[in-house]
Amino acid sequence: MIWVISRFIVEAYKKVSDSGKDKIVEKTGGNSSIMTIPDSGCVMENGASCLPCTPEEEKKIVTDLRNESERNLKEGNLYFVISSSWFRKWERYVGIDGDENLIGNQSSDSRHINGASSVVAERPGPIDNSDIVENGSDSDGKGNDIQLRRVLMEGQDYVLVPQGVWEKLHGWYKGGPELPRKMILQGVYHKKFDVEVYPLCLKLIDSRDESQSTIWLSRKVWLSFA
Structure with a gap:
């Protein structure tokens, strides 16, 4: 038919x-x-x-993803470490002020059109985490293969962003290196979520040939053996 x-x-x-x-x-x-x-x-x-997003669109996308992540906290969620130096440049670019920024502090030299400011902030370059990783770390490596510098302070030296935010920022700006960290649940009576920025590092040496290897363990895994 x-x-x-x-x-x-x-x-x-x-x-x-x-x-x-x-x-x-x-x-x-x-x-x-x-x-x-x-x-x-x-x-x-x-x-x-x-097509590139406008600063306002980037701000809205990241804010929405952050809020969604906060509503769905659970053990095992991935967060990514980003240098505060780079992240502040991005905040200035999208016009996030001190009352709403994602890391708690902002330099007073914001140049984005915001309030009395009349100069547009420059778009930041690729994500640059080189200032928070140990010298000699492989810039092309991923995860725990790259060692963070010791005694870094959250908010001052680095920020933690949910996986969805990292994927968007990395899609827009590229760069790295990628530094994923897992969320764990801590506490016996008063449980709370925490991102394990510094998992336990064990360096192993094979006595047969003196070869060395490094493994990383979560504090929760370590305690389960105790």
Whole structure:
């Protein structure tokens, strides 16, 4: 059986350019509709647009992801360590002030258009965690293969961001190195969530050939053997 659709016959498709974006004009049954889509040269394989976000959009996305993470705290969640130096530059860029910033402090030299300020802050470069890792750490490494400098202070030297926030920031800015840390549940009577920034480090030496290896253990795993 052949079905004939007479009301919605597509008569023509025409592609026109407008302000760097594509418009598809579709005529159906005497009526026309226009759909604007991102330029075909700026569409990723998954269909998402690769057009850069505005500072305001970045701020909203990160704030929403942070709030979602706080509503879904559970053991095993991943957080990522980011240098406070880089993160403050990003905060200034998106216009986060001292009352709402994600790390508790902000330099007074904010240049983003915010209140009385009239100079737009520069977009930060790639994420740079080199100032919080040990010299000699492999900048291309991941996770616990890279050692954090000892005696770092949260808020002053580094910030912790949920996995979703890290993925967005890294997608926008690249850089690194990547420093994931797990959330654990601590306490006997008064339990609380804590991100294990410094897991236990064990250096093993094989007496047969003097080869060395390093393993990292969570404090919770260590206590389970005690």
